Amino acid sequence: MIRAFSAEAVRSAEAPLLAAGEPLMRRASYAIANRTISYLRAGGFTIPGSTVLALVGPGNNGGDALFASAFLADRGLDVTALYTGTVHDAGLAAARRAGVRLIELVEPTSARSLAELRDWAAYGGIWIDGLLGIGARGAAREPFATWISVLDAGRRASPDEPFIIAVDVPSGVSVDDGELPGPVLPASLTVATGCAKPAHLLPPARYVCGDVDVVDLGFDAHLPAQAEVCELSDADVADLWPVPGLADHKYTRGVVGLITGSQTYPGAGVLSVAGALAAGPGMVRYWGGSPHVVQAYPEVVPGSGQVHSLVVGSGLDDLTGVANEVTAALDAGIPVVLDAGAIELAYTRKLPEWAVLTPHAGELTALLSARGLQTDRAEVESRPAWAARTAATLTGASVVAKFATDVIASPSGQLYAQGGAPAWRATAGAGDVLAGLIGTVLAMNAEHACEPGQASLLAAAATHIHGQAAALAAGSGRPIRALDIAAHIPPVIERILT
Ligand SMILES: NC(=O)C1=CN([C@@H]2O[C@H](COP(=O)(O)OP(=O)(O)OC[C@H]3O[C@@H](n4cnc5c(N)ncnc54)[C@H](OP(=O)(O)O)[C@@H]3O)[C@@H](O)[C@H]2O)[C@@H](O)CC1
Ligand SMILES: [K+]
Numbered sequence: 001m002i003r004a005f006s007a008e009a010v011r012s013a014e015a016p017l018l019a020a021g022e023p024l025m026r027r028a029s030y031a032i033a034n035r036t037i038s039y040l041r042a043g044g045f046t047i048p049g050s051t052v053l054a055l056v057g058p059g060n061n062g063g064d065a066l067f068a069s070a071f072l073a074d075r076g077l078d079v080t081a082l083y084t085g086t087v088h089d090a091g092l093a094a095a096r097r098a099g100v101r102l103i104e105l106v107e108p109t110s111a112r113s114l115a116e117l118r119d120w121a122a123y124g125g126i127w128i129d130g131l132l133g134i135g136a137r138g139a140a141r142e143p144f145a146t147w148i149s150v151l152d153a154g155r156r157a158s159p160d161e162p163f164i165i166a167v168d169v170p171s172g173v174s175v176d177d178g179e180l181p182g183p184v185l186p187a188s189l190t191v192a193t194g195c196a197k198p199a200h201l202l203p204p205a206r207y208v209c210g211d212v213d214v215v216d217l218g219f220d221a222h223l224p225a226q227a228e229v230c231e232l233s234d235a236d237v238a239d240l241w242p243v244p245g246l247a248d249h250k251y252t253r254g255v256v257g258l259i260t261g262s263q264t265y266p267g268a269g270v271l272s273v274a275g276a277l278a279a280g281p282g283m284v285r286y287w288g289g290s291p292h293v294v295q296a297y298p299e300v301v302p303g304s305g306q307v308h309s310l311v312v313g314s315g316l317d318d319l320t321g322v323a324n325e326v327t328a329a330l331d332a333g334i335p336v337v338l339d340a341g342a343i344e345l346a347y348t349r350k351l352p353e354w355a356v357l358t359p360h361a362g363e364l365t366a367l368l369s370a371r372g373l374q375t376d377r378a379e380v381e382s383r384p385a386w387a388a389r390t391a392a393t394l395t396g397a398s399v400v401a402k403f404a405t406d407v408i409a410s411p412s413g414q415l416y417a418q419g420g421a422p423a424w425r426a427t428a429g430a431g432d433v434l435a436g437l438i439g440t441v442l443a444m445n446a447e448h449a450c451e452p453g454q455a456s457l458l459a460a461a462a463t464h465i466h467g468q469a470a471a472l473a474a475g476s477g478r479p480i481r482a483l484d485i486a487a488h489i490p491p492v493i494e495r496i497l498t
Helices: 007-019 024-042 060-074 089-098 111-123 144-157 234-240 265-277 320-330 338-347 361-370 379-383 386-395 430-444 452-473 482-487 490-498
Strands: 002-004 053-055 077-083 101-104 124-131 162-166 188-195 211-215 229-231 255-258 283-286 309-312 336-339 355-358 399-402 405-409 415-418
Touching: 002 007, 002 024, 002 355, 007 024, 024 060, 024 124, 024 162, 024 188, 053 060, 053 111, 060 077, 060 089, 060 124, 060 162, 060 452, 077 111, 089 101, 229 386, 234 452, 234 490, 255 265, 255 361, 265 283, 265 490, 283 399, 283 405, 309 320, 320 336, 320 338, 320 386, 336 338, 336 430, 338 355, 338 361, 338 430, 355 386, 355 430, 355 452, 361 386, 361 399, 386 399, 386 415, 399 415, 399 452, 405 452, 415 490, 430 452, 430 482, 452 482, 452 490, 482 490
Parallel strands: 053 077, 053 124, 077 101, 124 162, 162 188, 188 211, 229 415, 255 283, 255 309, 309 336, 336 355, 355 399
Antiparallel strands: 002 229, 399 405, 405 415
16 A cells, blocks of 8 residues: 655654654655666666756755755766755755756846756756755745746657656645646656655646655654555455355355446446446346346346445436435445436435445536535546545545546545556446446445445445556557456456455
8 A cells, every 4th residue: 555644744754753863865865866877777878977957946855856966976977956045055065065066046037047947957868856845835936936837848848858856746746635736847757755645646746746666764653543645556455355265155245236227328237237247246136227237147136135235326317216225225334336327316415434426527526516615627627636525525425536546535534546547448338337346345345334434445445446457458558448347357356366
């Protein structure tokens, strides 16, 4: 599991070590220098003489960049450090001693300075971005806003794009909520100091981090027990996956009921059942309106009956009567997945945590608006963590906000971000498969699915499997359709469990 911590939690964790004189900055900058050398080695470049541009901001993030520059200059690289105003004293002294070329831009946004910035940017094959780290608040202010815009334009225009190593976070991201409030310098590699931060996991900031490499600074023991955001790995999903024993039978393995599909949308019934069956429940009961389900899947039992979880909504065109079934199930402690049109059931009523909503951006916008929030789709797409968390708080339900990286929120505030799915996953019916899959994961874990925090954890596990199945189906880059995702769920589970 990747556990990401807020800037405040990191500061508290660092404090006792810094007070004890631990050389955290030295460790961080040494790691950054090493990653730079590794990149050059892996690319077959000669190390002495390779050109590096360090972008140095006013705080300790700039300090990291200066010490890293010093290490690299000592190794024979041609290092230039650009800065303005006051920067980390000891870092500047170390860089000077090591022979780093120090360029101070006194009037940092003058035409002359920006021309110089462009020239040095074009000269540097590797950029070390130490402008802003976890001390940044809001959008980058001047002069860095202009510097970032100029550098980003230079990066895009360059025939051989520089390799950009972000110190801790790419400059310009909002560290704690993963938003991009202003210009940002996208990285090829982000060297996270001490631990991951929410911006490394949450979209859209996640998409400008490149690869993320966490450097251990030894302060883990001082971090809070609960992370701000988590990302489940294969191993985490394996830990919570109930592997059947010889004494199990279809009722102990979990029974999923689906009220999905309709005459109008028969395929949605087929796809949600495909997702449910692929994850290995004991039994699937189906009493939606699609005439094709039982024909397509002879193992499905038609008609209602006792279930351990319920999936409602995908392709349902009429909610009459369904609301009562949902309420009865939730009151009886049976987890319910509310997908597509059934998300409307969360517009007014207060739901328990074991109701799992699966909105895409449009449905999430409609839900938040119905709950009285002034928002629109553009805001929801640029603030996915906020949107998912707010929806969970307002409804009381667990929310799976479906984006390229899914964001899952529990009403108590726990957040998961599950990435790893290819962009090919954005195809009609993929969400129906996911709804069924979540239903099965909840049914298989029925004894504890209603305990605090469990529904969101199990939903995050299901989204992880869904993303991995899509990745396996898409291979090294081919189109996929929703049924391909369902077909690749069993091999992903096999890989995870063995
Ligand atoms: N402590 C340690 O030893 C270790 C620290 N480590 C490293 O330190 C980093 C954190 O350092 P930090 O706390 O100094 O913050 P940092 O991000 O460099 O910037 C603060 C400066 O930026 C300014 N500023 C703020 N917002 C701004 C904006 N929007 N636009 C423009 N400017 C803005 C702010 O000004 P102010 O708002 O205070 O006026 C202040 O001058 C961390 O990410 C990691 O890399 C690791 O090496 C481990 C050891
Ligand atoms: K940075």
